[in-house]
Amino acid sequence: MTRSKAMLPYVVWMALFIxxxxxxxxxxxxxxxxxxxxxxxxxxxxxVFQPIYLKVLARSLKLxxxxxxxxxxxxxxxxxxxxxxxxxxxxxxxxLFVIPxxxxxxxxxxxxxxxxxxxxxxxxxxTRIGLPALNILYTDxxxxxxxxxxxxxxMILPIYSVLSKIDQGVIEAASDLGANKxxxxxRVILPLSLPGVVSGITMVFMPALTTxxxxxxxxxxxxxxxxxxxxxxxLVVGDWGFGSAISMVMIILIxxxxxxxxxxxxxxxxATLW
Amino acid sequence: MVKFxxxxxxxxxxxxxxxxxxxxxxxSFNASRSRGTWGGFTLQWxxxxxxxxxxxxxxxxxxxxxxxxAVIATVIGTAAAIxxxxxxxxxxxxxxxxxxxxxxxxxxxTGISLMILFVFSKVQFGYLTLxxxxxxxxxxxxxxxxLPKLRQLKNNLYEAALDLGAEPWYAFWRVILPEIMPGVxxxxxxxxxxxxxxxxxxxxxTGSGVSTLSITVYSMARRGINPKLNALSTIMFTAxxxxxxxxxxxxxxxxxxxxxxxxxxxxxxxxxxxDAAGVDxxxxxxx
Numbered sequence: 001m002t003r004s005k006a007m008l009p010y011v012v013w014m015a016l017f018i019x020x021x022x023x024x025x026x027x028x029x030x031x032x033x034x035x036x037x038x039x040x041x042x043x044x045x046x047x048v049f050q051p052i053y054l055k056v057l058a059r060s061l062k063l064x065x066x067x068x069x070x071x072x073x074x075x076x077x078x079x080x081x082x083x084x085x086x087x088x089x090x091x092x093x094x095x096l097f098v099i100p101x102x103x104x105x106x107x108x109x110x111x112x113x114x115x116x117x118x119x120x121x122x123x124x125x126x127t128r129i130g131l132p133a134l135n136i137l138y139t140d141x142x143x144x145x146x147x148x149x150x151x152x153x154x155m156i157l158p159i160y161s162v163l164s165k166i167d168q169g170v171i172e173a174a175s176d177l178g179a180n181k182x183x184x185x186x187r188v189i190l191p192l193s194l195p196g197v198v199s200g201i202t203m204v205f206m207p208a209l210t211t212x213x214x215x216x217x218x219x220x221x222x223x224x225x226x227x228x229x230x231x232x233x234x235l236v237v238g239d240w241g242f243g244s245a246i247s248m249v250m251i252i253l254i255x256x257x258x259x260x261x262x263x264x265x266x267x268x269x270x271a272t273l274w
Numbered sequence: 275m276v277k278f279x280x281x282x283x284x285x286x287x288x289x290x291x292x293x294x295x296x297x298x299x300x301x302s303f304n305a306s307r308s309r310g311t312w313g314g315f316t317l318q319w320x321x322x323x324x325x326x327x328x329x330x331x332x333x334x335x336x337x338x339x340x341x342x343x344a345v346i347a348t349v350i351g352t353a354a355a356i357x358x359x360x361x362x363x364x365x366x367x368x369x370x371x372x373x374x375x376x377x378x379x380x381x382x383x384t385g386i387s388l389m390i391l392f393v394f395s396k397v398q399f400g401y402l403t404l405x406x407x408x409x410x411x412x413x414x415x416x417x418x419x420x421l422p423k424l425r426q427l428k429n430n431l432y433e434a435a436l437d438l439g440a441e442p443w444y445a446f447w448r449v450i451l452p453e454i455m456p457g458v459x460x461x462x463x464x465x466x467x468x469x470x471x472x473x474x475x476x477x478x479x480t481g482s483g484v485s486t487l488s489i490t491v492y493s494m495a496r497r498g499i500n501p502k503l504n505a506l507s508t509i510m511f512t513a514x515x516x517x518x519x520x521x522x523x524x525x526x527x528x529x530x531x532x533x534x535x536x537x538x539x540x541x542x543x544x545x546x547x548x549d550a551a552g553v554d555x556x557x558x559x560x561x
Contacts, residue, residue: 003356003357003360004357004358004360004361004365005357006353006354006356006357006360007353007354007355007356007357007358007361007369008357009350009353009354010350010351010353010354010357010369010413010417011354011369011372013350013409013410013413014372014373014375014410014413015372017388017391017406017407017410018372018375018376018384018410019372019375020391021384021387021388021390021391022375022383022387024387024390024391024394025383025386025387025390028390074287077283078283078284078287081280081281081283081284082284084280085277086277086280086281086284087281087284093284095518095522096288096291097291098518099514099515099518100291100292100295102467102471102514102517102518103295103507103510103511103514104470104471104487104488104491104507104510105471105473105488106473106488106491106492106495107298107491107503107506107507107510108294108295109495110491110495110503110507111294111295111297111298111507112294113495113498113499114294114297114298114301114499114504115293115294115297117499121297121301149290149291149294152287152290152291153291206378206380207380207381209380210380210381210382210383212382212474213473213474213492216496217492217495217496227382230382230386231382234386234389234478235478240390243386244386244390247382247383247386250380250383251379251380251383254380
């Protein structure tokens with residue numbers, strides 16, 4: 001087949017700009033460069049496991065998990081409603097979930113800066129209706145809020161797309177056989193929607209774990225997440241070895257969480273990673 | 275009653291998603307610099323926005339990189355999709371897996387790995403590095419939008435053209451390309467949008483003096499609130515709205531044309547538009 005040669009430029013491109021760079025990350029993570037040249041070392045990884053950096057990792061994991069859980073709790077009902085018959089023009093309404101996602105990510109995060117400020121719109125509203133002002137800007141709450149706001153559509157869309165494909169006959173069959181609504185949901189709809197839940201969780205958890213923008217803008221300078229740590233190593237400190245090692249640990253964390261997810265998802269869809 | 279509750283819940287989520295944008299839009303016309311009070315209607319911030327040299331030059335960079343990277347990625351990606359479609363076995367598997375790396379890899383890792391590569395190969399950071407990085411993360415999305423169109427293609431169409439005496443290239447231009455054009459254009463638009471929306475990869479691969487809109491917004495937002503950013507948000511939001519409207523009108527027209535498409539293909543299209551911004555669930559489906 002000569003037509004398969006059409007992918008040659010692409011293969012060369014990806015080898016050069018995707019595969020080689022990833023090997024370079026691995027190379028830097030395992031080497032220490034001194035006057036005698038580069039030598040193999042595990043020091044970078046040992047540093048990652050120092051308490052101060054483990055704390056950063058734990059904190060990133062915690063915030064990412066919290067955001068993912070909130071997105072799931074908020075998003076699943078939305079997907080369920082959208083897949084039902086509460087709305088007639090479904091595709092138009094689904095589009096409304098997509099539109100905010102297409103606005104610049106930085107500007108969306110910046111919007112919360114204006115809202116959450118001490119004299120911001122939210123506090124103005126709260127004082128007007130007689131409630132105490134909230135000062136959550138530059139705290140974990142603001143970071144989680146920013147993550148949920150930015151990533152919620154990523155949870156809704158895959159769940160919706162799976163739910164809307166469920167054969168109505170299966171649900172009717174379950175109720176004909178005497179299952180009430182709750183049982184139908186627990187025993188039929190929920191298990192069938194798991195592939196969507198899994199891909200939603202992945203799509204929220206990954207960016208939440210690796211972000212450094214949301215934590216930098218809404219969390220203020222002192223709230224460091226693993227993304228900020230990597231950014232600092234490369235752009236401020238210049239310690240590529242350590243930065244590469246943290247990146248690798250982060251990738252491993254993601255791979256583990258994806259493996260766990262596909263273990264939970266018993267259907268064959270999405271079970272293989274590579 | 276249940277329906278009413280369901281609708282109310284969805285409307286509340288919409289309020290959550292749109293309130294921040296609405297507040298920014300209102301504030302972009304607010305004459306008072308302090309956010310809390312309404313000081314009357316003004317277009318002052320828009321005027322200042324267009325007079326801001328830094329913002330205007332980063333807008334230019336964003337569009338330049340967006341258009342160039344989208345066009346180059348579309349050419350390479352379309353060719354790649356045709357190649358992948360016509361290859362078999364381990365080759366196909368390997369190439370598809372490489373295609374998913376930039377889609378699944380955290381952006382920050384793509385960013386730092388490219389930064390290391392560029393420093394390593396002593397390329398000067400600036401337009402060139404930015405362009406190379408954007409092409410790199412764009413190509414997979416072009417491939418993923420063209421491939422389904424190729425799968426829909428009737429196998430013997432190309433052979434029929436050859437049998438009728440067309441040269442392979444001519445057959446490609448006159449038979450294959452028009453058939454897969456919708457996918458190619460979706461890929462192009464997707465690539466362009468991803469490019470202008472990107473921050474993380476650009477942040478690590480740009481040089482001093484060259485800055486995209488996202489990078490400028492980041493450095494301005496880090497210094498706190500700036501009314502010019504409100505005006506910018508309003509313009510960007512309107513632009514996105516218009517762009518999406520065009521894309522969806524196109525899709526609606528297409529859908530009318532090809533009602534024969536099976537359900538799965540339809541579902542794919544919805545997701546295809548949707549996951550421009552992130553990891554795709556279509557990957558899950560394709561496995």
